[in-house]
Amino acid sequence: MHRWRIPIAIVLVFTLIGIIHYTSKIRSEISFIESAWRDILSPFQSGFTRVQRGFGHKIDFLRNIRTLDEKNKELESLVQELKSEILLLRNYERENEWLREALDFKSELPHEFLVAEVIGRSPSNWEKTITLNRGKAHGVTSGMAVVTNAGVVGTVINSSQFTSTVLLMIDAQSATGGLIQGTGDLVLIEGDQSNEGCLLVTPTSRDTVVEIGDIIVTSGLSRIYPKNLPIGKITHVEPKQFDLSFEAILEPFVDFTKLEYVLVVLPRN
Amino acid sequence: MKYVGYWSILFVGLLVQTTGSSGLVIFGYKLEVLLLLTLLFAIIHGPYGGAILGFVGGLMQDLLVGHYIGLYASVLMFVCLGVGYLSKRLYKENFLVRFMAIFAGTAQAKICFLVGKIAFGATVYFGRVTFMTILGSALLNAFVGLLIFRPLVLLDKRLIYWDELFKRTGVT
Numbered sequence: 510m511h512r513w514r515i516p517i518a519i520v521l522v523f524t525l526i527g528i529i530h531y532t533s534k535i536r537s538e539i540s541f542i543e544s545a546w547r548d549i550l551s552p553f554q555s556g557f558t559r560v561q562r563g564f565g566h567k568i569d570f571l572r573n574i575r576t577l578d579e580k581n582k583e584l585e586s587l588v589q590e591l592k593s594e595i596l597l598l599r600n601y602e603r604e605n606e607w608l609r610e611a612l613d614f615k616s617e618l619p620h621e622f623l624v625a626e627v628i629g630r631s632p633s634n635w636e637k638t639i640t641l642n643r644g645k646a647h648g649v650t651s652g653m654a655v656v657t658n659a660g661v662v663g664t665v666i667n668s669s670q671f672t673s674t675v676l677l678m679i680d681a682q683s684a685t686g687g688l689i690q691g692t693g694d695l696v697l698i699e700g701d702q703s704n705e706g707c708l709l710v711t712p713t714s715r716d717t718v719v720e721i722g723d724i725i726v727t728s729g730l731s732r733i734y735p736k737n738l739p740i741g742k743i744t745h746v747e748p749k750q751f752d753l754s755f756e757a758i759l760e761p762f763v764d765f766t767k768l769e770y771v772l773v774v775l776p777r778n
Numbered sequence: 779m780k781y782v783g784y785w786s787i788l789f790v791g792l793l794v795q796t797t798g799s800s801g802l803v804i805f806g807y808k809l810e811v812l813l814l815l816t817l818l819f820a821i822i823h824g825p826y827g828g829a830i831l832g833f834v835g836g837l838m839q840d841l842l843v844g845h846y847i848g849l850y851a852s853v854l855m856f857v858c859l860g861v862g863y864l865s866k867r868l869y870k871e872n873f874l875v876r877f878m879a880i881f882a883g884t885a886q887a888k889i890c891f892l893v894g895k896i897a898f899g900a901t902v903y904f905g906r907v908t909f910m911t912i913l914g915s916a917l918l919n920a921f922v923g924l925l926i927f928r929p930l931v932l933l934d935k936r937l938i939y940w941d942e943l944f945k946r947t948g949v950t
Contacts, residue, residue: 529894532845543844546838546841550842561797628797629797629842630796632792632796632842633810633843634807635895667844
């Protein structure tokens, strides 16, 4: 038996290296063991998340109790402002509809959304992923976009029966196309490893000009994200060598540290 | 029996680490509960027990993340082996020894994991942010480790007692 120890150890080491190599890339399909493990964990994660969130809300309430009166007044005036804005927007909507009909535009069907709760996060500091309580059983598969009302969150990279893992836009492995809202120029948006929680914007053309404060939206070219979803605002522009190009820092609209519920964009059919 | 107990402790550690609004973040750094628990187990049980629990804990996290499966498990196994040997040689009842062992173990695990990722083709940014993340997490783990060492030792003793009781009487 003793003489077999070394060959067995060698086989185990090579098997382990093989598994690490095989799983080193993002996979759209996960193994049965991973899927089962995530499904076992998900109800516990859900419960833990709710308990922690409950505590967090109570602590926030106690912290904010002094400023509630001021906030109430602020919100009341904001409601008045928003009411007048809604009236204005209704007018625009009617005008838009009329123009669309006049130009014989085919109105795009609205996307279907599925509400999902964030039940977990990546356990390490190096990956930026979240776990949702919706999986294959709810029609969520890899490649689907995940958004909130504030903007783009990320993409589903794989799903088990009852959970899905979402690669956040701020992860270093994430990359997508975007449009500068003012000019319509295309840019590439990637997770920025040197600025925690920010995105890196690089132009796709030499003529692209970007300024601080520019809003970046999804281009719709990737077929993952619907067009014109807000991504973030440019906060810093750094010219590259000889001023021929630039790199810009984009601050996302979504606060990735406070995600509780998200929307999964389902295919139109 | 006691192995179920150890597994349950690691399971709860993984849950605490992966849930909440943005994971368990203190002073801007994420507390790596699973890594901390396996390092503490290595200090309590020595190199071999620590290595086994390190591998199991790492594998639990690997399977959840679904990326580089086996890498974190191997890293934790070797780091716990090292920390276990270190605490066997030194006087582990001294809080400074424990502090240094957890600090060094956390930093070593993080660096080894990043180096392992690079070996398997990942692009890893080594800069100020990475350095600060490693340092911050190592310090945080070391401080929290000091606080939960005693309760964990008591829990461990209780698990061993229950295990013996179960073996002798067959009653839980």
